[in-house]
Amino acid sequence: xxxxxxxxxxxxxxxxxxxxxxxxxxxxxxxxxxxxxxxxxxxxxxxxxxxxxxxxxxxxxxxxxxxxxxxxxxxxxxxxxxxxxxxxxxxxxxxxxxxxxxxxxxxxxxxxxxxxxxxxxxxxxxxxxxxxxxxxxxxxxxxxxxxxxxxxxxxxxxxxxxxxxxxxxxxxxxxxxxxxxxxxxxxxxxxxxxxxxxxxxxxxxxxxxxxxxxxxxxxxxxxxxxxxxxxxxxxxxxxxxxxxxxxxxxxxxxxxxxxxxxxxxxxxxxxxxxxxxxxxxxxxxxxxxxxxxxxxxxxxxxxxxxxxxxxxxxxxxxxxxxxxxxxxxxxxxxxxxxxxxxxxxxxxxxxxxxxxxxxxxxxxxxxxxxxxxxxxxxxxxxxxxxxxxxxxxxxxxxxxxxxxxxxxxxxxxxxxxxxxxxxxxxxxxxxxxxxxxxxxxxxxxxxxxxxxxxxxxxxxxxxxxxxxxxxxxxxxxxx
Numbered sequence: 001x002x003x004x005x006x007x008x009x010x011x012x013x014x015x016x017x018x019x020x021x022x023x024x025x026x027x028x029x030x031x032x033x034x035x036x037x038x039x040x041x042x043x044x045x046x047x048x049x050x051x052x053x054x055x056x057x058x059x060x061x062x063x064x065x066x067x068x069x070x071x072x073x074x075x076x077x078x079x080x081x082x083x084x085x086x087x088x089x090x091x092x093x094x095x096x097x098x099x100x101x102x103x104x105x106x107x108x109x110x111x112x113x114x115x116x117x118x119x120x121x122x123x124x125x126x127x128x129x130x131x132x133x134x135x136x137x138x139x140x141x142x143x144x145x146x147x148x149x150x151x152x153x154x155x156x157x158x159x160x161x162x163x164x165x166x167x168x169x170x171x172x173x174x175x176x177x178x179x180x181x182x183x184x185x186x187x188x189x190x191x192x193x194x195x196x197x198x199x200x201x202x203x204x205x206x207x208x209x210x211x212x213x214x215x216x217x218x219x220x221x222x223x224x225x226x227x228x229x230x231x232x233x234x235x236x237x238x239x240x241x242x243x244x245x246x247x248x249x250x251x252x253x254x255x256x257x258x259x260x261x262x263x264x265x266x267x268x269x270x271x272x273x274x275x276x277x278x279x280x281x282x283x284x285x286x287x288x289x290x291x292x293x294x295x296x297x298x299x300x301x302x303x304x305x306x307x308x309x310x311x312x313x314x315x316x317x318x319x320x321x322x323x324x325x326x327x328x329x330x331x332x333x334x335x336x337x338x339x340x341x342x343x344x345x346x347x348x349x350x351x352x353x354x355x356x357x358x359x360x361x362x363x364x365x366x367x368x369x370x371x372x373x374x375x376x377x378x379x380x381x382x383x384x385x386x387x388x389x390x391x392x393x394x395x396x397x398x399x400x401x402x403x404x405x406x407x408x409x410x411x412x413x414x415x416x417x418x419x420x421x422x423x424x425x426x427x428x429x430x431x432x433x434x435x436x437x438x439x440x441x442x443x444x445x446x447x448x449x450x451x452x453x454x455x456x457x458x459x460x461x462x463x464x465x466x467x468x469x470x471x472x473x474x475x476x477x478x479x
Contacts (some may be wrong), residue, residue, distance in 0.1 A: 007039025008211045011065075012201065014046045015058035020260040021254065021315070022216055022246045024068060029426030030214050032281070032303035034373040039211070044204060045086045048194050053088075061293040064263035067273050069296070087200050088212070097203050098157045099189055105230035106160055107188060109145055109362040110137040111153035114438060128240045132184025133158065154191035159199075159228060163186050166227045171241035171305045174216075178224040186225060189458040200221050202229035210238050214305070217242040241305045244284050245312045254315050259314075270372030271320070275327035279320045283313035293326055297432035325369040337361045340374040346402075347382050356464060363460045380450035381464055385473060391447035394476045399436065404474050406430035407445055418467040420459035429457075448477035 010029040013019065034041040042066070047053035062077065074080030084090055101107035110133075112120075121131040138160060140148070149155060164180045188199035195203070201222070205213060206229075220242045230237050244269045248254045254261050278294055285308050287294060294302075328336065337358055344357060353358065364377045379386075387395070394400055410426040430439045443453040449470055450461065464468050 004037045004039070004211075006211060007037040008042065008209055009039065009214060010042040010044050010205070010208065010210050011035050011070075012044040012046050012084055012204075013061050014049060014050055014052075015054060015061055016268075017057060018113075018264050018288070019061050020262050021266070021280060024263050024276075024285055025246065026108050026215055026243065027065060027070055027283055028068070029285070029303075029308070031072075032299055033212065033214060033305065034073075035300045036303045040073045042080070042082075042208060043072040043078075043085065044186055044208070045076055045088075046197070046200065047086055047088045047195075048200060050088070050194070054399065060264065065266075067267060068263065068275060068277050087195070087204065090200075091193060091195075094189060094200055094203060095193065095208070098195075098199070101188065101229075101232055102157060103157070104232065106138075107157050108185075109138075109148075109159060110136050110156045110158045110185075111145075111148040112137060112156075112188070115156065130184070133186070135185055137184060143212060156187050156191045157189040158185045159188050159225070159232075161228065163412050166224050168223065168225065168227060168237060168240060170220075170414070171212075171239060172308050173242055173310060176220075176223075178221075180224075180228075182221070182224060188229075192223040198225040199229060200396075202226040205238055206230060206233060206235045212237045212241065212305075214241045214243065217244055220275070237469075241308065243308055244310060246283055246315050247312045248315055249317075251312070251314070270374075271324050272327045272331075272371070275324040276320075278327070279323050283315065284308055302335070309380045321369045321468040328368045328371070329366055331365070333362055333365070336365060339371055343371065345375055345378055345382065348378060351383065352381070352464070354456030359460070363456045363464065367456050377456075378463060380452070380455055385449075385451040385471060387478055391451060391453055394443055394447055395451060395478050397444075398439060399434075400447075401443060401479060402434050403430055403436060403444040404448055404477060408471065408474050411467060411474065414467060416467075418463055418470065420457070420463045423459045423462040423470075445474070446475050 009030040011023075011030050012022055013027075013098050031041050033039070045058055045063070047058065058076075065072075072078055074082065074084040076083075098107060102109065112133075117133070120134055124131040137158070161180050161183060164179045166180070168176055168395075170176050186198070189195055192436060203223070204210075205226070223240055223242075227237055229235075263276070267273075274296075276419065278292075278299075281294070281299060281303075282292065285303070287298075287302050288307065291298070319408050331339075340361060348357060348360065353369075360378060360381055361374075367377055368374060386398065395404075407430050411427060414422065414426070416422070427441065427445060431437050435439070439453075442458060446455060446458050447453045449458070449465070455461070465473075
């Protein structure tokens with residue numbers, strides 16, 4: 001695909017809570033689209049919900065975006081020529097545009113109280129009519145408006161919808177038609193001076209020269225009102241792309257009850273940012289060659305809206321876990337050591353020096369699916385072993401006891417530093433002596449040493465534990 005010139009895209013979260021994985025995926029799509037086309041990625045904070053928006057939530061959202069390595073070109077902390085980038089700092093802009101719309105006849109002041117509006121809605125519902133505003137204040141004369149103001153009535157600004165049809169091309173969903181009669185005259189500026197979402201979003205996208213609006217399909221109905229604003233301002237429309245929803249495996253809305261549904265949850269659950277990024281990208285988008293594990297450069301080179309599907313994406317936790325494991329296995333050992341260092345059990349810190357702790361991480365690297373797996377996996381290196389039920393049943397077998405007896409004899413006779421090669425020779429010699437091999441030979445030794453018949457390279461584990469510790473475990477194993 002040829003590159004598109006002058007691309008400007010935005011991710012515009014509301015700082016009213018955590019960054020949901022759906023929002024994170026939208027941010028990734030926008031970022032990659034900008035980078036692929038050598039364009040601009042903008043962060044805009046939509047914080048006009050004054051009761052729910054908090055600076056703490058804003059900081060958390062930006063931190064989550066940075067954790068995902070999504071770096072913006074313009075934003076509240078990066079500046080840019082189209083600022084401010086917080087809607088709460090753009091109130092004069094919204095008031096000015098609202099007044100221009102009133103002056104051009106596209107909007108009008110509305111003095112209806114909340115009580116009046118509630119009665120109108122209830123009456124419409126009772127009469128099986130759409131609960132849309134009936135246009136009462138649209139017909140007020142200038143004198144009547146002045147009288148309402150003088151009497152202290154609250155004054156909002158409503159957009160005059162009228163009849164018509166909005167037609168636009170959605171880059172994901174194709175040609176779209178939305179009728180004006182889907183909405184009544186809607187509020188652009190509330191009586192408290194705060195803009196409504198659709199008004200502020202359209203004004204900002206226009207003034208910030210946003211070329212493409214890539215967002216979740218739940219925003220599709222908002223496009224009707226926003227295009228009304230562009231048309232009233234005689235402004236060009238951005239190109240829209242409404243991406244599919246992310247659903248849980250039971251096809252319900254993804255929420256905390258399904259596990260890690262936010263970027264914060266992913267971080268806390270021990271996922272790597274690159275793995276989360278890679279996985280979220282593939283929820284609704286596919287690589288031309290079908291590749292799944294992608295470098296950032298490969299993502300940027302291949303990304304295009306044309307490969308975003310229409311069908312809902314399913315959040316497959318097993319696939320995410322698999323992908324995270326693939327990324328952990330590729331980490332440089334020093335990097336992984338630094339990541340799991342806070343989770344190193346105190347018993348191992350006291351028992352082993354730094355070099356041995358590093359070897360423990362190296363031994364366990366291939367068995368980790370998340371960073372949070374490390375403490376449980378590392379228990380096999382603790383001096384006190386708890387044998388699980390499967391292992392106890394195995395060790396009660398006469399065959400297993402013959403294997404352990406052979407290993408105990410060889411360990412007692414061994415006086416040097418236990419190495420992986422030395423321990424492997426003992427296992428092979430015991431196999432020859434007992435005429436056993438495979439799991440009949442290895443499972444009893446592993447089970448007695450670690451408490452489980454499953455685990456990493458047995459010879460390396462033995463070398464870390466040392467001759468005396470391994471001998472004690474084999475002698476003290478359940479019978």
